[in-house]
Amino acid sequence: MHQLSLLGTGLIGMFYTQSLHQYQPGVRVAHVYSRRKERAEKFAADWDIPRWSTDLDAAINDPHTDTVLIGLPNHLHKTAILKAAAAGKAILCTKPLAMNAAEALEVLEAVEAAGVFHGYLEDLCYTPKTLKALQAVQNGALGQVLWTRSREAHPGPHSDWFWDPTRSGGGAIIDMGCHCIEIGRNFIGKQVQPLEVVCWADTLVKPIDAEDNAVGLIRYESGALSQFDVSWTYRGGMDLRDEVAGENGTIRLDHWLRTGFELFTETGMGGYVAEKAESETGWLFPVGDEVNALGYVHMFRDMFEAMDAGTAPMETFYDGYVVNAIMDACYRS
Known part of the structure; x- marks a missing residue:
C-alpha cells in the first residue's frame, strides 16, 4: 500500500488523482497540498482525501505518506524535490523536471545522494x-x-x-x-x-x-x-x-483528434468533452478513457511496479535532466 502526499491541485493534480484512485489498487493520495486553503479543502473533499494543508513542509513530512507526488508550477519543483529528498521520500515529479538544466542536475544529484526513488512523469511517453x-x-x-x-x-x-x-x-x-x-x-x-x-x-x-x-x-x-x-x-x-x-x-x-469517436451536436454533450476541446457543439472528438489515452495509467503502473521491485522506472530524473539540457540548447539556438 502506498500513501501519497500530492503537491498541487491544478489540472495535472486532478488527472493524477483520478488515475491513481481509479486504476492503481493499493495507491491512494492521503494528503493534498495547495497554496490556497479553499482549493486544498475542496480538492480533498472531491477526491476523498483524509488530510489537506497549505503548509508545504507539513505535506511533505507527513509521517503517514511514503511518496511525494509533485504537480506544482515549474518554479516550485526544485524546492519541493529538495525537501522531499531530505525527508527520505520517494519522489514523482511532473514534467518538465526543472526550469533549466542547472536546476535539473541539482535535483538529480540530490535524489541520488539521498538514495530515494525518483520518477519523471512524462505521461505522453506512456500512451x-x-x-x-x-x-x-x-x-x-x-x-x-x-x-x-x-x-x-x-x-x-x-x-x-x-x-x-x-x-x-x-x-x-x-x-x-x-x-x-x-x-x-x-x-x-x-x-x-x-x-x-x-x-x-x-x-x-x-x-x-x-x-x-x-x-x-x-x-x-x-x-x-x-x-x-x-x-x-x-x-x-x-x-x-x-x-x-x-x-x-x-x-x-x-x-487525440482522430480517436475513432466523432460526434456532431447542435445542443452539446451536456458536460466535459476532452482536454483542450474548444467547443461543446458542432463536430466533437470525445475520448473514451482520457487518463488511459494520455498515458497516466501505464505511467503510474510503471512507477509503482518499479518502486516495489527496487528497480528504476522507464523515466527517471536523469531523463528529465537530459530533456532540460536539450530544451536549454533549443533556447540558446
Whole structure:
C-alpha cells in the first residue's frame, strides 16, 4: 500500500488523482497540498482525501505518506524535490523536471545522494499506442531509426503561470517540447547521444513574453534526426501526433483528434468533452478513457511496479535532466 502526499491541485493534480484512485489498487493520495486553503479543502473533499494543508513542509513530512507526488508550477519543483529528498521520500515529479538544466542536475544529484526513488512523469511517453509502437521499434520492425517527428498543439494552457517565463521557464517549448523531445529520444534509443540542436521559435499571437510556437531539430550521434513542433495557437482542440521512420518501416500515431469517436451536436454533450476541446457543439472528438489515452495509467503502473521491485522506472530524473539540457540548447539556438 502506498500513501501519497500530492503537491498541487491544478489540472495535472486532478488527472493524477483520478488515475491513481481509479486504476492503481493499493495507491491512494492521503494528503493534498495547495497554496490556497479553499482549493486544498475542496480538492480533498472531491477526491476523498483524509488530510489537506497549505503548509508545504507539513505535506511533505507527513509521517503517514511514503511518496511525494509533485504537480506544482515549474518554479516550485526544485524546492519541493529538495525537501522531499531530505525527508527520505520517494519522489514523482511532473514534467518538465526543472526550469533549466542547472536546476535539473541539482535535483538529480540530490535524489541520488539521498538514495530515494525518483520518477519523471512524462505521461505522453506512456500512451498505449506509444508503448506498442516503441515495442515494435525495439523488436526491430523498422530497422535503424532515421527520423522521428512529434507534434503537440492546442489553443494554450489552463493556468496563468504558464504564460509567465519567470515561473514557467519558457513558453511552448518547455510546456510541450519536453514531451516531444523525450518521445523522439525513446524511439531513437536513450543510449544514443544527442549532439546538435537547431530551433526556431516566435511569439505570433499571444500577448506574452515567451514563444507560442516553435519547431526544433535534434541530431543524434547515430545520424538520426528528431523533429518537434509545438504551438499554443492551434485552433480546434489538441493535436497529438508522432511519426517514426526507419530503414525498413514507418509508424504514424494520431492520439487525440482522430480517436475513432466523432460526434456532431447542435445542443452539446451536456458536460466535459476532452482536454483542450474548444467547443461543446458542432463536430466533437470525445475520448473514451482520457487518463488511459494520455498515458497516466501505464505511467503510474510503471512507477509503482518499479518502486516495489527496487528497480528504476522507464523515466527517471536523469531523463528529465537530459530533456532540460536539450530544451536549454533549443533556447540558446
